[in-house]
Amino acid sequence: MEHEARKFRGARHRGQSGASAKPATTQRARRKKLDRPPTNPAANALASVIAEVLPRHDPENPPPESAELYSDLFIDSRRFLMIIRGLERVLGVEIDDEDLLGVDLITYGDLLRFVGQVAAKEGRKTE
């Protein structure tokens, strides 16, 4: 059964921090190349929030866009909410249910594009 086979793992990935800490990615993610560095405010905001939620991540060296949020970065529903709250604080926006309509968030690239859309929407509102 699934819950019998399931292992409680990943806690050390989440909690480890400091200069000696290594990026919390699986071997699969480590094999992937860095697709795109953060070059815009939305990407910078996401990188800083990710670094807060997953302390082993360095905002100067964010995950590759192809990294999977769940299996590579260990983002579950609880951390997803932490990321949303962090983005709301950093971007000064409110993210609500309507913003997530039709959105699929599987990879870090998906999340980057979502953050860009939210930031753009809020920008239009304030213009």
Added chain:
Amino acid sequence: MNEMALPVNATSGVTSWCNFLYDFPEYYRESTVTPDHFADVAGVNVLPQQPLSLMKQSNDTSRADVEIPAPVRDLYATYRPTLLRRAHRLEERLGTTARIYFKYEGANVSGSHKLNSAIAQAHYYKKAGVKHLITGTGAGQWGTALSYACKQFGLRCTVFMVGISYRQKPQRRTIVELFGGEIHESPSPMTRTGREAMERDPERIGSLAVATGEAIEMARELKDSARFAVGSGETCVLLHQTVIGNEAVRQMTALGDFPDYVVACMGAGSNFAGVGMPFLRAAKATGRRTELVAAEPVACPKLTRGDYLFDINDFSGTTPVTRMYTLGSRYLAPPIHAGGLRYHGTSAFLSALYAHGVFSARAIAQTDALGAGILFADCEGIIPAPESAHAIAAAMEIAREHKTGPGRAILINISGHGLFDLAGYEEAKRGALKDDRPEESLIAASLGAARARNDDVAKALAADVRA
């Protein structure tokens, strides 16, 4: 003022829910400590089953009150405020100096308090673009409430109902279907979770953990516009139910009294928290003291005999592991008539409160509960749900402990009506109720498995701290 009844306009105007996380942030934090548990699968969409709005409600310690959205208030207005009155005749029959009040949540189309959260959830899921809600239900109150709420918001509804209750209360199935919902007896052959449970439970007695697991599995497989909805335990559900307590505080104030005890039955905790938490806030604000008392069945004594462990919420094992008072997710409670109280665990937040002595609990035998229900119906003209009858029995115990001396005020929340439970009351009248004491070996085996899992979790968390 006639203290037997209360003018409706004295209690209208409740426009917000009581955010008890604001009052008890330390217990919120304790309830959210969970280990990582990631399956080794690729391509997972991390968007949660719940709308963002509900997730935020379950994790918000910043606001004392949460405004009830206008569409939800409009539907609440079709049956709220609910009745609160003093049970003079019951007091006389008990020969107590206690002043016993009750609030009655059974006078709506679903017959229980469950509608308070069903309407709210249907509203938020609709806003999130969901078109189909899937759920598990124990005695059927939640399933009927959700089917009605879905109908109001134009959503499709599928319900997995615990087998023993499905057969005991066929009217629940009819109501779900009247509102356009689909309903299935659980465990069912439709899901892997159900098929596995049927191997262990060939009589298909079922449990809420299995029914919930089936609903989650179906929602995950349908993806896209289908989502799982839960009727109790989740903090946002408890929040929605505080409309009961917010109203009751106003009503008790209008009656010039304040309860020394607030008594409610405890399944996963929504009606208990709903009536109780606003009174804790009101007591603190006014320098008074009130004691919350949870009534649970002897057949499923998670508070009085369970352990405070990291455990699984549903049988599919896909929901987050949370720390709660539990008998273990594999515990199959005897088939009592109070099907809504057969859940193996309790809300993580309420468990943290209980662990720190914020409220007390009493285990009530089914015979005592239904006996209390019959007496209550005789005295007050309302047939309570068997679940609510547990609260009445607990309140009667308290009243009998105060036969002399200054009278205490006791408020009971009658969470629903018992009009679909007449077979149980007939059995009680005939003295034919089955013994509902649980098999000790079942409790021992289930708790043993839960403790082993808890040890794994504790090790993972300790490793996390060391790192």
